[in-house]
Amino acid sequence: MSVKRLLCISGEGSAHARACHGELPGWDVCVVENIAAARKVLSQQHYGVGLLLDSSDGAGDAEIERFLRQHHHTRWIGVFDAPRLDHPALRELIAAHLVDFHTRPADALRLKHSLGHAHGMATLAKTTPPHRRQASERASHIDGASRAIVRLRAHIDKIAAIDAPVLISGESGSGKELAAQELHLRSQRASGPFIAINCAAVSPALIHSELFGHERGSFTGATRDKQGLLEAASGGSIFLDEIGDLPLDLQASLLRFLQERVIYRVGGTRTIAVDARVITATHVNLPQAVAEGRFREDLYYRLSVFPIRVPPLRERKEDLPLLTDLIFNKYAAERSPQLKGVSREALLAMARYEWPGNVRELINRVRRAMVLAEQRLIMPEDLDLPSAGPICPVKEGLGSSRLSAERTAIGESLARSGNNISQAARELGVSRMTLYRLMAKHAISP
Numbered sequence: 001m002s003v004k005r006l007l008c009i010s011g012e013g014s015a016h017a018r019a020c021h022g023e024l025p026g027w028d029v030c031v032v033e034n035i036a037a038a039r040k041v042l043s044q045q046h047y048g049v050g051l052l053l054d055s056s057d058g059a060g061d062a063e064i065e066r067f068l069r070q071h072h073h074t075r076w077i078g079v080f081d082a083p084r085l086d087h088p089a090l091r092e093l094i095a096a097h098l099v100d101f102h103t104r105p106a107d108a109l110r111l112k113h114s115l116g117h118a119h120g121m122a123t124l125a126k127t128t129p130p131h132r133r134q135a136s137e138r139a140s141h142i143d144g145a146s147r148a149i150v151r152l153r154a155h156i157d158k159i160a161a162i163d164a165p166v167l168i169s170g171e172s173g174s175g176k177e178l179a180a181q182e183l184h185l186r187s188q189r190a191s192g193p194f195i196a197i198n199c200a201a202v203s204p205a206l207i208h209s210e211l212f213g214h215e216r217g218s219f220t221g222a223t224r225d226k227q228g229l230l231e232a233a234s235g236g237s238i239f240l241d242e243i244g245d246l247p248l249d250l251q252a253s254l255l256r257f258l259q260e261r262v263i264y265r266v267g268g269t270r271t272i273a274v275d276a277r278v279i280t281a282t283h284v285n286l287p288q289a290v291a292e293g294r295f296r297e298d299l300y301y302r303l304s305v306f307p308i309r310v311p312p313l314r315e316r317k318e319d320l321p322l323l324t325d326l327i328f329n330k331y332a333a334e335r336s337p338q339l340k341g342v343s344r345e346a347l348l349a350m351a352r353y354e355w356p357g358n359v360r361e362l363i364n365r366v367r368r369a370m371v372l373a374e375q376r377l378i379m380p381e382d383l384d385l386p387s388a389g390p391i392c393p394v395k396e397g398l399g400s401s402r403l404s405a406e407r408t409a410i411g412e413s414l415a416r417s418g419n420n421i422s423q424a425a426r427e428l429g430v431s432r433m434t435l436y437r438l439m440a441k442h443a444i445s446p
């Protein structure tokens, strides 16, 4: 039998707490004096059930509300003086955040029933909150359990150990910068700086001096010597996002740096040795840019010895429930008070959507839905998803289109069934063995 653990917040100490809830055989009770102490305890261990013995001279209702909102994984029961219940703010707080409440003096037997019921419900809902589970199981910041993400993490692990340039490709919002950070953090350079610059966001007139620095007097306005970002990244990694937008003359300078490990500042004549690992990313097709003469072929080959592809979210829809859960927990403090989770219908609608903006779009939609939702669960309409995914022109041949339709159907069916293979196989009209074979073919993990 599991130990029933109770966190009791009592402004007047444990004697008062015992007077309120009586003896609780079978319960392991931790009594704290205030919200601050409760926060501390909850930051170290999870309690499925909490008892709030309200005293009107304690924390204000706004602070209690904030606290309960942040700790919504615990099921809270309150005990209040009857006159306090006339306050509209307190009534709202009770309705939104408590599973039950009692007036003083609380009837010990009724209170024990409430606590037992809350414990049962907390056990059903898995007493460990998802964000804690993830934190302990996860060594990587790249979340997901799909085969594609597991492979990406393994790939990053291997490449991180080699001190060579890396080219990361992937659609916008799919997690390229996150992959770059992960590479850095898992490399021997982890204790050095990680400096990121978006080559498309800096004007061509400035980017040379931004990257390589300049000497005093080298151009109007250059009143002092300035170190560039490459120098600043020495001992660590520099992440050049949208590398396809780097002007051609700078491509030559970058190539020289990759070959000789030295740079010249703008207007400078002396070489400066720089020890920075170059990680680049692009969402455009670089071989095509090379073919069109917009990107140097020699630089492309130097950068792409270790390519990493971050898969778009539509190729790993089986990760949607997990990612949504993590986003829900990360932004729990912003959610509307009555909101408890995401409905099955919303998860189904998400599985049908193609997510052109990838994980960034998922974060934005879930976060907005958490604020605007009016029911206890996020419903499909809260996500404001376009009814059908954007219509993409067919760029692939019929064979590839068939393959990607097959992969999408499998991914969606697994997401709908909560990764239940038998159910997904039934829905798809194939045997379990065939589904396993198709999943292996498309690198989809159960």
Ligand SMILES: Nc1ncnc2c1ncn2[C@@H]1O[C@H](COP(=O)(O)OP(=O)(O)OP(=O)(O)O)[C@@H](O)[C@H]1O
Residues within 6 Å of the ligand: 141, 142, 143, 144, 170, 171, 172, 173, 174, 175, 176, 177, 178, 179, 241, 283, 359, 360, 363
């Ligand atoms: N697998 C993942 N797990 C957790 N968070 C993720 C994952 N993938 C992406 N994100 C989050 O999604 C957001 C977008 O990711 P990121 O900025 O790395 O994308 P990007 O591909 O570099 O986008 P862009 O091309 O627009 O620069 C970030 O908040 C990032 O933390």
